[in-house]
Amino acid sequence: MGKGKKILIVGxxxxxxxxxxxxRRMDEQAEIIVFERGPHVSFANCGLPYYVGDVIRREQSLLVATPGLFRTRFNIQVRLRSEVTAINRSRRTITVRDHENGxxxxxxxxxxxxxxxxAAVRPPVEGLDLPGVYSVRTIPDSQEIRQRIEDARAGRVVIIGGGYIGLEMAENLIRRNLRVTIVELQCQLMPLADxxxxxxxxxxxxxxxxxxxxGQEVTRVTRGAQGLLTVHLQSGETVDADAVILAVGVRPETRLAAEAGLELGxxxxxxxxxxxxxxDPHIWAVGDAVEVYHVVTGTWAPMPLAGPANCQGRIAADVICGREARFRGVQGTAVVGVLDQVLAATGPSERVLKRLGLWESPLQCEKIYLHPGHHANYxxxxxxxxxxxxxxxxDGRIISAQAVGKEGVxxxxxxxxxxxxxxxxxxDLEEAEVCYAPQFGSAKDPVNLAGMIxxxxxxxxxxxxxxxxxTAPPADVFILDVREPFExxxxxxxxxxxxxxxxxxRRMHELPRDREIWVYCFVGxxxxxxxxxxxxHGFRAKNLSGGxxxxLMWQKAAALS
Structure with a gap:
């Protein structure tokens, strides 16, 4: 395409x-129009739980860019409350409904x-449309939750879903001194992690x-006197709440694309x-609505993360404006902070790798655990x-990593x-050159130690x-504890x-030479x-990774499930 092209962006x-x-940076002559059906064109939806929790006090702080900024800095038109309802691919037109004037x-x-x-996933559960049941996707959503907490003097909240949004909401509501119940269908919080x-x-x-x-499923939500909500579980138990937060995941918004006949994954x-x-060679798509290639698993799936969405937007713009660009795919790098703990990961979990049949072949995976300090222990x-x-x-290629702790994760x-x-x-991790001063790391950084092990x-x-x-070692295995007596x-x-x-x-003579010896200490x-x-010395010895x-972590996880 030459100069003066007309670029329409939906969302x-x-x-x-x-x-x-x-x-705009690539083509000063292009006409660029952004259509947004909501009241805000660019806002920090990852900040919404913290707005509910009053960590972010002002709604304006969530606005990354306004229509005015787009107009004055970039010469880009932004049309708010303008819903694109149809695409005519043969004529290369879209139909827009202006909700301001109808x-x-x-x-x-x-x-x-x-x-x-x-869009937030809404399971087919009776009562999820009742007043007091909310999703957390937009600024108006978070405003309604804040208002509910204040108007109803809410003291109890049920969060349905224990993923990223559910846990961030739990943290923020706990900080506001509300009593929080989390209901998760899986047998663990954060099902994407191990x-x-x-x-x-x-x-x-x-x-x-x-x-x-x-491991609990919500079967229905009912409303009683004074607006009190009751969440009914499959087990027969009930939980009363002043508000219910629905956080069971999101589903790509594809109605427009599907009705236009675009291919879906x-x-x-x-x-x-x-x-x-x-x-369609004249239509691009980016963000949470697309399926992307996972570079580790070789599968295609939605990946609703802000980092890849921004990267995809840049690549689409480059291609439209004549510059060759490629999106490499994703590996799913993400982090969540919950109270004093941080959990971060990159790449697929062990559970996902085994579910996809990749653990043994073709990837031939192995794993190790370690528990270092986030900086020098002295x-x-x-x-x-x-x-x-x-x-x-x-070949030692890194497949994935997960880490949890209070600092430096x-x-x-x-x-x-x-x-x-x-x-x-x-x-490569063995030899990674990273910053070191005692208050920031160690001479052997946790990254180096992971590579060395x-x-x-x-x-x-x-x-x-x-x-x-x-849990069930072979009968002939000899288990050796090399910790101190008090441990x-x-x-x-x-x-x-x-x-x-x-x-x-000096006591090796006490150990059997005809049996395999599994050795453990506190951290390995x-x-x-x-x-x-x-x-x-000729013994067949193996080490318990992570000690x-x-x-103890594995036993606690097994007990919870």
């Missing part, structure tokens, strides 16, 4: 707004970008009084290629980070995410076993023989030293 927020601004009109285009976002990694989140919430109902999102182009205030690293036994996942994006291996496994320096293996007394694996690491070399470091020594701490 703002992240993908559409970034596409519009990028298109009129409809057509607008022609040279290039059309769809960024309609996603269950053992979510245990600290669960503990933080229950410590602050949250009532968490796992198998999961229901708009199908696009690497250039963000749909099945410097005051070091907090533990639990890291789970999944990698390929074939997202920093480590960001480093590993970038290594993954560049095709990095655990050997995994590399030790691949080089054959040590073999590892994992917490679930200890052993506080709790140990049933049947374990206790020999502190400092005594091990001392037992690694023990396993190395034992192997060099007794990982075992």
């Amino acid at each position: 703002g927020v992240a993908g559409g707004a970034s596409c519009a601004a990028r298109a 009129k409809e009109y057509e607008e022609s285009y040279d290039a059309l970008v769809l960024s309609p976002g996603a 269950p053992e990694m979510v245990v600290p989140i669960h503990q933080a919430l229950t410590k602050r009084g949250a009532d968490i109902r796992l 198998p999961i229901g999102g708009i199908r696009v290629d690497e250039r963000m182009q749909t099945s 410097y005051p205030g070091a907090e533990v980070i639990t890291i789970k690293l999944i990698f390929s036994r074939k 997202e920093k480590r996942i960001d480093v590993i995410s970038m290594a993954m994006q560049m095709g990095g291996t655990v050997f 995994a590399a030790n496994v691949l080089r054959g320096d040590v073999e590892v076993v994992h917490a679930p293996d200890l 052993f007394k506080r709790g140990h694996v049933e049947g374990a023989v206790h020999i502190p690491l400092g005594d091990l070399r 470091q001392r037992s690694y030293v023990a396993a190395r020594a034992l192997r060099q 007794h701490r990982s075992l």
Whole structure:
């Protein structure tokens, strides 16, 4: 296309707004119009729970850009409360309903970008349309929730769904001193993570009084006297609430695309290629409404994350304006903060890899756990980070990582995410050069340690076993605890023989040479030293990855499920 092209963008927020601004920077002559059916063109929907929680006090703080800014800075028209109701692909026009005056009109285009976002999933449950039941997708949604809390003097809230939005809402409502009940259909919070990694989140919430109902399905919601809501569970239990928050996920908004005959993917999102182009060469799509390629699993699925949406908007604008660009796909890097805990991840969880049949073949996955301090332990205030690293036994390629803790969590996942994006291996993590001062990290950063531990496994320096293996170990396995006596007394694996690491070399004669020895300590470091020594003295020794701490996390996760 040449200069003076007409670019229409349906929807703002992240993908559409970034596409519009990028298109202007790429083509000063283009006519660019953004249509937004709501009252705001670009707002921080990730900030909505914090607006409800009064962490963000002013609604204006959520507005990333206004129509006035688009007009004066970019010479872009923004038409609010303007709903695009149809696309005529043969004529290259859209039909727009102006909700301000009730009129409809057509607008022609040279290039059309769809960024309609996603809508909150509303299960077919009776009573979800009652007053006092809310989703959290827009600024008006959050305003209504705030008003409900204040007008009804709400003291009890039920949150249906324990994913990102559900947990962020729980945190903010707890901080406002409301009693919170979380109802989650799965047997863990944050179903996209592995269950053992979510245990600290669960503990933080229950410590602050949250009532968490796992493996429970909501069957209906009823309304009683004075507007009190009752949430009925499949178990027969009921929970009373002044407000109910629906946070069970989102569904791509594809009605417009489907009615226009554009190709949809198998999961229901708009199908696009690497250039963000749909099945129509004059129409692009970006953001929560599209299905994107997952670079690790090789599957296609919606990925409702703001970072990829912004990137997609830029790429669509580049392509429309004549610059070659490609979207590489996603690996699902995300973070959630809940009270004093942070959980971050990049790449698919172990559960997802096994569900997709990728764990053994073709990826040949292995995993390790570690529990380092977020900065040098000799410097005051070091907090533990639990890291789970999944990698390929074939070549050490990093498959995914999850981390949870109070400080420094997202920093480590960001480093590993970038290594993954560049095709990095655990050997690269060993040598990663990251900042070090005692208040920020350690000479061996947690990222380095994760690489070293995994590399030790691949080089054959040590073999590892994992917490679930200890639930029913083979009868001939000898379990060795090398912690100090006071640690052993506080709790140990049933049947374990206790020999502190400092005594091990002079007491090796007490160990069987005809049996496999599984060694553990608290976090896996001392037992690694023990396993190395034992192997060099002719014993068949394996190390419990992550030690007794990982075992306790796994046992707590199993108990919750």
